[in-house]
Structure formats: structure tokens, C-alpha cells
Amino acid sequence: MSVTTDIVQAWRRPKVVMRRHLQRPKSEPFAFSLLVAFMVLAFVARWPFLSRQTVLQPDVPMVQRLVGAGLAILALIPAWYLLAAISHLIAKAMSGQGSYYSARLALFSALLAVTPGMLLQGLVAGMIGPGLQANLVAALVGLGFLWIWMSMLREAERGDAS
Structure with a gap:
């Protein structure tokens, strides 16, 4: 199946x-590749806000903001792997039967699934700015x-498919 189909279906039936x-x-x-797709879309989701900041504070150019945001997203790669490993260890302590790979797959799939919401965010x-709407x-x-991550992680830690 395609990634877009998986994204839509993950909101209804993540398992x-x-x-x-x-x-x-x-x-x-x-x-x-799921993590990379998430990072690309997360980077694109930052553009409207960074553009707004550039208009409000023109002393920092847009390119500089984009490079900073891109590097920050890339710097989080080890953190995502660490989070997946910690989630697997917690699940294992609660009698999970999955693997580190299945925990990574659950986390990276869940991250990719929420990218449409991140684009909206x-x-x-970018359009409204900080406030109640952005926080909501x-x-x-x-x-x-x-919700998606916990559902996928629960399925990944069942162990019969990994």
C-alpha cells in the first residue's frame, strides 16, 4: 500500500x-524511510511559521531560519531511535514480546501518520500566530x-508478527 493510504488508515485503524x-x-x-518522510513533512510544516517570523523580525533572513529548522530536525534522529528503544524496554517490562525493530516501526509510522495534522498546525x-487556536x-x-503510537506499539509488542 502507499504511504498516503497508510496515513489515512492509521487515524482509523492503526493496528x-x-x-x-x-x-x-x-x-x-x-x-x-518512514522517519525521513516524517522529517521532510515536519520541515515543510515549519515554513509558514518561519515565514511569519521573518516578516515580523526581518533582521534574520528566511534562509537562515530554514537552515536552523532543518538542522534541528536532523539532530533529532538519535532522539527518535532512543525513544523507540525506551518504549520497547518499557513494553518488555510489561511482558511485551516485540523487538526493537517493531518498536521503531511503530514510532516512525505514528510520526508519519500525524504529519497532516502537523501541516495544519x-x-x-503561520496565518494566525501564537494563541489559543495554535495551542488547540x-x-x-x-x-x-x-493514540496512534500507543495503538501501534501495543500491536508491535504482541510478538506474534515480529
């Missing part, structure tokens, strides 16, 4: 998407991510 990923042959490049931050959208995206 089905996770099961389908776990049935694929184990492929670290595939898992990393970026638009709200950010909270909804965060809650959506947690």
Missing part, C-alpha cells in the same frame, strides 16, 4: 497498518500522535 508493516520482510531502510501558526491544534495533534 491494521502496523500489522501490515510487520508482515513485510524486516527492513531497516524501510523503517528509516504549521498553517495555523497542537494539543489535538499531540493527542492524535499518542
Whole structure:
């Protein structure tokens, strides 16, 4: 299935998407490609807000802001791997039967699934600016991510498919 189909389906049935990923042959490049797709879309989601900041504070050029945001997103790669490993260890302590790979797959799939919400969040931050609306959208995206990730992680830690 395509990534866009997985993103839409992850909001309705995240366990089905996770099961389908776990049935694929184990492929670290595939898992990393999910993370890369998330990072690209997260970077694009920052553009409206960075553009707004450039208009309000023209002393820092847009290119400089974009480079900073891109480097910050790239610097988080080890943190995502660490978060996946910690989530697997916690699940294992609670009798999880998955693997580090399945935990990474669950986290990276969940991150990619919330990118449409992140794009909306970026638009709200860019058009309206900071405030109640931006905080509400950010909270909804965060809650959506947690729900999708926990559902996928629970499926990944069942152990029969990994």
C-alpha cells in the first residue's frame, strides 16, 4: 500500500497498518524511510511559521531560519531511535514480546501518520500566530500522535508478527 493510504488508515485503524508493516520482510531502510518522510513533512510544516517570523523580525533572513529548522530536525534522529528503544524496554517490562525493530516501526509510522495534522498546525501558526487556536491544534495533534503510537506499539509488542 502507499504511504498516503497508510496515513489515512492509521487515524482509523492503526493496528491494521502496523500489522501490515510487520508482515513485510524486516527492513531497516524501510523503517528509516518512514522517519525521513516524517522529517521532510515536519520541515515543510515549519515554513509558514518561519515565514511569519521573518516578516515580523526581518533582521534574520528566511534562509537562515530554514537552515536552523532543518538542522534541528536532523539532530533529532538519535532522539527518535532512543525513544523507540525506551518504549520497547518499557513494553518488555510489561511482558511485551516485540523487538526493537517493531518498536521503531511503530514510532516512525505514528510520526508519519500525524504529519497532516502537523501541516495544519504549521498553517495555523503561520496565518494566525501564537494563541489559543495554535495551542488547540497542537494539543489535538499531540493527542492524535499518542493514540496512534500507543495503538501501534501495543500491536508491535504482541510478538506474534515480529
